[in-house]
Amino acid sequence: MIGELLGIGRTADVYALDDGRVLRRYRDGSDTAGELAVMTHLARHDYPVAAAWPGTAPGELVMERLAGPTLREALASGTTGPEEAGELLADLLRRLHAVPARHSADPAHRILHLDFHPENVMLAPRGPVVIDWATADEGEPGLDVAMSALILAQAAVTMPAVAELARALLVPFLRRLEPPTAGQLERVRAIRAANPTLTEAETAGLGQALELIRAAL
Incomplete structure (x- = not known):
């Protein structure tokens, strides 16, 4: 039986189930x-x-119910610092990009998350768990790095409540990964600009976010 509403995202709602699992329901079906x-x-x-x-x-989609804070919550509470969080994010991306693609015949292509940021990492008792795979695709790993950097930079320039944390995390995250190319950054900017869930302010801040990434690199 569907229980209480646990969370509201940009595209989906999460409900408790009575068997220790959760139901993720997309509002557009x-x-x-x-x-x-x-x-x-x-x-x-x-x-x-x-x-x-x-x-x-x-x-x-029915999923196990994970206990523990998100990485963003751990950063906000001070239980995890930006250096440690940057290292964790980079390590999780490296591990992801070691997994072979399901469909692509290009040997350089890998599974991409394309919405990878601290809110989508749960610090569960068994270790960090990556959630929210709705945007997953296959392609060049650098696109995933570029998208994560853009999401962090966008938060740094358009979300005052998390701006300081996002800015502090951007440099240690990028320092541990192969930097994205200019072409990859422009591609993810176009993807992000076409995202209908972004606010007008978030879309308007994409140019400034890219400048912040270039400065960090």
Whole structure:
């Protein structure tokens, strides 16, 4: 039975279930089959994702209920510092990009998260777990690095409540990874600009965010 509402995201709501699991329900009814397939593939390669099962409707996904704070919450409380968080994010991306693609014949292509940031890392008792695979795709690993950097930089220039933390995290994150190319940064800027869930201020801040990334590099 569906229980209390646990969280509201930009595209989906998460409800408690009475069996220790949660229900992720997309408000537009988006089919979760692809997301489930990616998570299953990653789990087979020992990547830290939540256990997941199909829901009763195309727009639903059932997952294990994870305990613990998000990495963003740990940063905000001071239990995790920017250097440690940057190292953790970089390590999780490196591990992700070691997993082979499911469909692409290009040997350089890997699974990409494309929405990888501190809110999508849960610090569970068993270790960090990466959540929210709705935007997952396959392609050049540098695109994932570029997108994460852009999300952090965008938060630094458009979200006063988290700006200081996002700015402090950007440099240690980028320092531990191969830097994205100018072309990759422009590609993710276009993807981000087309995202209908962004606010007008967030979209307007993309140019300033790219400047911040270039300065960090």
